[in-house]
Amino acid sequence: MAFLADALSRMKPSATIAVAQKARELQAKGRNVISLGAGEPDFDTPDNIKQAAIDAINRGETKYTPVSGIPALREAIARKFKRENDLDYDASQVIVGTGGKQILFNALMATVNPGDEVIIPAPYWVSYPEMVALFGGTNVFVSTKQENNFKLTAADLEAAITPKTKWLIFNSPSNPSGAAYSHDELKALTDVLVKYPNVWILTDDMYEHLTFDDFKFATPVQVEPRLYDRTLTMNGVSKAYAMTGWRIGYAAGPKELIKAMDAIQSQQTSGTSSISQWAAVEALNGPQDFIEKNKKIFQGRRDLVVSMLNQASGISCPVPEGAFYVYPSCAGLIGKTAPSGKVMETDEDFVTELLESEGVAVVHGSAFGLGPNFRISYATSETLLEEACMRIQRFCAACK
Ligand SMILES: Cc1ncc(COP(=O)(O)O)c(C=O)c1O
Structure with missing residues (x-):
């Protein structure tokens, strides 16, 4: 009799969490990795919200x-x-x-x-x-x-x-x-x-x-x-x-x-x-000004990332209206040879080679049911985004 429930065989673990994990492993080995896989804002929770939680603890709302x-x-x-x-x-x-x-x-x-x-x-x-x-x-x-x-x-x-x-x-x-x-x-x-x-x-x-x-x-x-x-x-x-x-x-x-x-x-x-x-x-x-401030920051990052990705050969990136993700196509690189010598046949090959070659972690589109694309989360600093996009451009230029 199988120990694990049949239901588990119908479900697979999260690909986005797997990418973050792989990036962490490479970092632990001393590699310089920029992880653009995570789906969370890089800002801290606003102070008024933190204070409300502290007050709740002190009031005994526990x-x-x-x-x-x-x-x-x-x-x-x-x-x-x-x-x-x-x-x-x-x-x-x-x-x-x-x-x-x-x-x-x-x-x-x-x-x-x-x-x-x-x-x-x-x-x-x-x-x-x-x-x-x-x-x-x-x-x-x-x-x-x-x-x-x-x-x-x-x-x-x-x-x-x-x-x-x-x-x-x-x-x-x-x-x-x-x-x-x-x-x-x-x-x-x-x-x-x-x-x-x-x-x-x-x-x-x-x-x-x-x-x-x-x-x-x-x-x-x-x-x-x-x-x-x-x-x-x-x-x-x-x-x-x-x-x-x-x-x-x-x-x-x-x-x-x-x-x-x-x-x-x-x-x-x-x-x-x-x-x-x-x-x-x-x-x-409470006050909602945090939202407007963040939107402006995210919009600047979106514009930076879209523009730099569209300068990478083989990549085409539409301008999204919202969230903090872009979902460019890497169709122009499928069939090409990565610097490692491997021919990239899928978007998963593309993201694997990009991580190996340039230390940029992104998530392959096939995990989200549509490819060949990849997802970048731009919920990180402009400095890191600029460096990551520059590495992606360099990687694409090196693929033959
Ligand atoms: C589209 C979408 N829905 C729901 C969630 C879940 O959010 P929460 O962290 O509140 O569980 C996420 C988080 O990544 C998301 O991207």
């Missing part, structure tokens, strides 16, 4: 909380949805979890039966298909095109819907492509979705506050209120407030679904850290 979150946080989240997205949710329609990741996990665990289909536009965040597979669901990947800035078209969405479709998982701005959908682009998709009342929409708005130029963020249910009864809107404080380690994510949606997620969480974690929850109350209710 006990179990209600499973779905402390009332002050659920109310702050409901207010956030009204203030920023013009969405009406009662605090009872809100659940707080241990990061956005757990919210997604619990939502899928609460709803996916074997054989249910989940539509996932590619490239996608690595965790979605693994979670769906873990619960016995069937992933239906819909490829997007670089010339369309990696955005799902209405026709491709409609063609993917079947009577078995349970969810569309929708992520804008996107990890890994940085693509963000405008109001009109969303409308084209929601016009399709209103026609299929059995399809639910799981929107991952984690990068809402990281959009550039004059881009105006919108979330699908805001564009099409008729989707309200079948949309779970997920968000969190990890990326917007540089709070990845605090582990706070949240979602709002129909009460029945929130209740089911609460039931799962009650047998799983009993809810997330009380101290982190008080910190998140301050993040959402």
